[in-house]
Amino acid sequence: MDNTEKLPILRVTQTEKNDTEDVVTKESPLTIIFNDNELVTLLCSPAELNYLAVGFLASEGLLKSKEEIKRLVVDGHRGVVRLETDKGSESAHELVFKRFISSGCGRGTSFYSAADVQGQVPVSSQLVVSAEEVFTLMKEFQHCSRVFRATGGVHSAALCDKKDILVFSEDIGRHNAIDKILGRCLLEGIATDDGIIITSGRISSEILLKVAKRNIPIIISKSAPTNLGVKLAADLGITLIGFVRGKRMNVYSHGGRVITDGN
Amino acid sequence: MDNTEKLPILRVTQTEKNDTEDVVTKESPLTIIFNDNELVTLLCSPAELNYLAVGFLASEGLLKSKEEIKRLVVDGHRGVVRLETDKGSESAHELVFKRFISSGCGRGTSFYSAADVQGQVPVSSQLVVSAEEVFTLMKEFQHCSRVFRATGGVHSAALCDKKDILVFSEDIGRHNAIDKILGRCLLEGIATDDGIIITSGRISSEILLKVAKRNIPIIISKSAPTNLGVKLAADLGITLIGFVRGKRMNVYSHGGRVITDGN
Numbered sequence: 001m002d003n004t005e006k007l008p009i010l011r012v013t014q015t016e017k018n019d020t021e022d023v024v025t026k027e028s029p030l031t032i033i034f035n036d037n038e039l040v041t042l043l044c045s046p047a048e049l050n051y052l053a054v055g056f057l058a059s060e061g062l063l064k065s066k067e068e069i070k071r072l073v074v075d076g077h078r079g080v081v082r083l084e085t086d087k088g089s090e091s092a093h094e095l096v097f098k099r100f101i102s103s104g105c106g107r108g109t110s111f112y113s114a115a116d117v118q119g120q121v122p123v124s125s126q127l128v129v130s131a132e133e134v135f136t137l138m139k140e141f142q143h144c145s146r147v148f149r150a151t152g153g154v155h156s157a158a159l160c161d162k163k164d165i166l167v168f169s170e171d172i173g174r175h176n177a178i179d180k181i182l183g184r185c186l187l188e189g190i191a192t193d194d195g196i197i198i199t200s201g202r203i204s205s206e207i208l209l210k211v212a213k214r215n216i217p218i219i220i221s222k223s224a225p226t227n228l229g230v231k232l233a234a235d236l237g238i239t240l241i242g243f244v245r246g247k248r249m250n251v252y253s254h255g256g257r258v259i260t261d262g263n
Numbered sequence: 264m265d266n267t268e269k270l271p272i273l274r275v276t277q278t279e280k281n282d283t284e285d286v287v288t289k290e291s292p293l294t295i296i297f298n299d300n301e302l303v304t305l306l307c308s309p310a311e312l313n314y315l316a317v318g319f320l321a322s323e324g325l326l327k328s329k330e331e332i333k334r335l336v337v338d339g340h341r342g343v344v345r346l347e348t349d350k351g352s353e354s355a356h357e358l359v360f361k362r363f364i365s366s367g368c369g370r371g372t373s374f375y376s377a378a379d380v381q382g383q384v385p386v387s388s389q390l391v392v393s394a395e396e397v398f399t400l401m402k403e404f405q406h407c408s409r410v411f412r413a414t415g416g417v418h419s420a421a422l423c424d425k426k427d428i429l430v431f432s433e434d435i436g437r438h439n440a441i442d443k444i445l446g447r448c449l450l451e452g453i454a455t456d457d458g459i460i461i462t463s464g465r466i467s468s469e470i471l472l473k474v475a476k477r478n479i480p481i482i483i484s485k486s487a488p489t490n491l492g493v494k495l496a497a498d499l500g501i502t503l504i505g506f507v508r509g510k511r512m513n514v515y516s517h518g519g520r521v522i523t524d525g526n
Contacts, residue, residue: 005490009514010513011512011514012513012518012521013511014398014524015525016525017518017521017525024489024490024493025490026491027492028491043467131276135277153487153489202416202435205290205306206306224287225416226287226288226290227268227270227288227290228289228290228291230287249275250274251272251273252287255273261277262278262280
């Protein structure tokens with residue numbers, strides 16, 4: 001699917017203006033209707049809308065498995081995904097609303113401490129990777145990103161095992177790119193339990209919570225984490241690896257899952 | 264104010280793991296209480312919280328001028344800003360809710376067309392800049408960003424006139440960085456009408472709408488715009504300049520405001 005549009009532009013230097021064209025990444029609204037309630041409108045790259053909707057609902061804790069889905073209808077033209085489950089959605093609106101709107105004034109920071117985050121259970125996994133495997137995965141990921149990314153305007157994310165990239169997605173939003181990965185895994189029955197997530201973007205608290213919700217033990221980025229991302233990773237049993245560049249990386253939490261040739 | 268935290272990390276190569284420290288950017292929740300209603304919790308860099316709260320409210324159309332503010336109380340420790348105006352806030356909750364949650368299934372893309380965007384009036388300004396002025400401003404902006412940005416994890420934004428950077432802010436979120444700029448201008452009476460906004464991030468529809476709301480005629484980035492950002496800029500009378508790198512740039516809309524030595 002083509003996520004870009006060619007637009008007329010002026011290319012300007014100190015002395016000249018020239019009419020030409022540029023390829024620009026697309027941004028479109030996607031409205032998710034969950035059990036007949038309009039839940040949220042996301043701004044996203046208009047591809048893999050089914051994966052994005054399912055991943056978003058899973059990240060919000062509104063969907064646990066494929067079996068819960070009774071009906072999934074994608075209207076790409078209007079930018080609408082309808083999803084129905086057996087459960088009622090009375091609490092759904094409030095839950096998502098809560099996340100964006102009222103995540104606890106009185107509670108402030110404590111809302112974001114792991115103990116309190118929607119009863120999130122720490123990830124348990126015996127997965128171990130070698131430093132060399134991490135470097136190789138990142139190299140492969142960056143190759144994929146170059147191939148998919150014509151316009152420089154998008155983020156990418158992937159689910160991997162120790163050896164290979166299994167699923168790759170891109171989106172103008174780094175949250176959306178991760179949700180597309182998680183949604184596809186849920187829909188297609190791809191196990192995430194002993195998986196590794198790679199993201200092109202910063203690892204912040206919201207990214208970390210998405211990964212924790214799917215019980216994924218390792219997250220990797222060439223970018224930086226935030227302090228809250230690191231705190232949640234430490235509390236939730238996730239190995240957070242940042243600044244993977246060439247043959248070096250920083251491991252911010254649960255370094256026991258990473259082994260080197262030396263140990 | 265220090266927006267970073269030093270954390271213990273493992274620095275890992277193919278053969279070695281070494282305990283060391285890394286400086287990580289801070290991420291904290293900020294809850295905005297508007298006329299005694301808890302309106303929203305943003306995740307942000309914990310500095311300039313008054314500017315962020317005021318800028319967010321202005322971008323949402325809930326605050327037009329400093330004179331409307333009856334009371335502004337910042338509790339940096341708890342991450343709460345309380346703001347009171349003369350007006351009631353009955354519609355505020357709904358407005359923000361609407362933006363995030365229900366921006367129009369039936370309306371889909373049309374919600375994001377300029378004619379429909381909250382009655383937004385096109386920007387009118389006679390401002391003209393030379394290509395050389397744009398290149399010089401971007402160079403200065405990148406210098407500021409390098410100085411402020413120790414950890415690589417943040418976005419920056421600035422308000423400029425044709426010659427100088429007037430206000431500079433940074434935040435983990437590109438939306439927040441712009442809101443901090445706009446909030447500071449509103450609080451300190453800095454005119455934005457003939458101003459120029461520079462951002463380190465992608466120019467998407469939401470960024471464009473913030474700028475339009477403050478009647479700012481030019482926005483500049485070293486990054487790419489989205490197609491929806493370009494469409495809104497064209498419709499709302501804003502000059503959108505992207506990919507400013509060295510002595511080249513792309514002008515995506517209203518190129519008449521940019522002059523060169525040649526014309």
